[in-house]
Amino acid sequence: MPAERDDRIDDEVLHRVVAELRRPVRLDPAVDQRALDEIRSEAPGWPASRHGHRWGAWLAGGAIAAGLLLAVLPGSGSRQPAIAVAPAAPMPAASIGRAIHLRLEAPASSRVAVVGDFNNWDPAATPLRPAGDDGTWVVELRLKPGRYHYTFLIDGRRWERDPSEPPAAESDFGAPVSVLTVS
């Protein structure tokens, strides 16, 4: 693709630099195999379409009225959540770790899930559950100390970042994502 006319390179030094930098750089083909090995080892159930979703559709939705609260409870919980929390949904590798309570107020929604590094971004792995009749959704996670990117999936279509946690500095997928640090 040619550069725009207003900043064309008209300098011999830079011409030679760009010509050199455009020469192919061959990477080790073993990169592909290592990627496949990593894919096979971490998530045999992927990719996400196995669950009947087209993730692209999630990104097209508008904003919803949602309030979100994250409660981090050390041990059995010195800080109580504002509402009762339903039993945790099954997690892939989460029988140990710190209790993390997520809460979402989304009264107009029919289903809510959380996807993130802790569940391989699997939209079927960690649904939130209704906590009453007021449209509040909750879930408890068990997470080991670490840093996790995550977001919420609403009605299988819309991604909504958790506003109570910092946004990711960058988003690989162009969607709103938060960062949760568990100490």
Add this chain to the structure above:
Amino acid sequence: MSDSDAALVARTLGGDLGAYATLMARYRDKFGGYAFHMLGNREDAQEAMQDSFVRAYRGLGACRQPDRFGAWLFRILVNRCRTVRRRLQRDRRFDADLPDDIAAGGPRPDSFEWRDEIGLALGRLRPHYREAFLLRYVEGLEYSEMSEMTGAKEPALRMRVKRASDQLRELLRDVHAG
């Protein structure tokens, strides 16, 4: 006739890892140059490429235009290169830490060639300048595409490209003349 990206993405989403291997082989070397020039060495470029392949696979359903899989993968790679670069800077392994006398025109080993000089000069640029220069002139992106990819506004990107060009020209002029 080879399969289209869209066909390979569809087969991958259906569980065919072989189709994904074809996509990786198609783009490994095509994008390898960007990673290599951004990070300054082959090992880190390969790490960024591998990580990008894995992340792209995880989120393949989010690729809204499967026929433009390559552009989507490249965006992931640009972000991964930023992440790897930050880690390298923390570990003080990045080329920007090369001795000043080399990059500033001091004594060089005789074996240094034009390509090596370019690598050293790129390593002396601020990462955002280097990124903008590579995206603009080597990858051939329009400023609107660069803005979408990096989150920076077009005037800022034009400034970065201009400054990168000026600095590269200055760093390499003597080598070129010699």
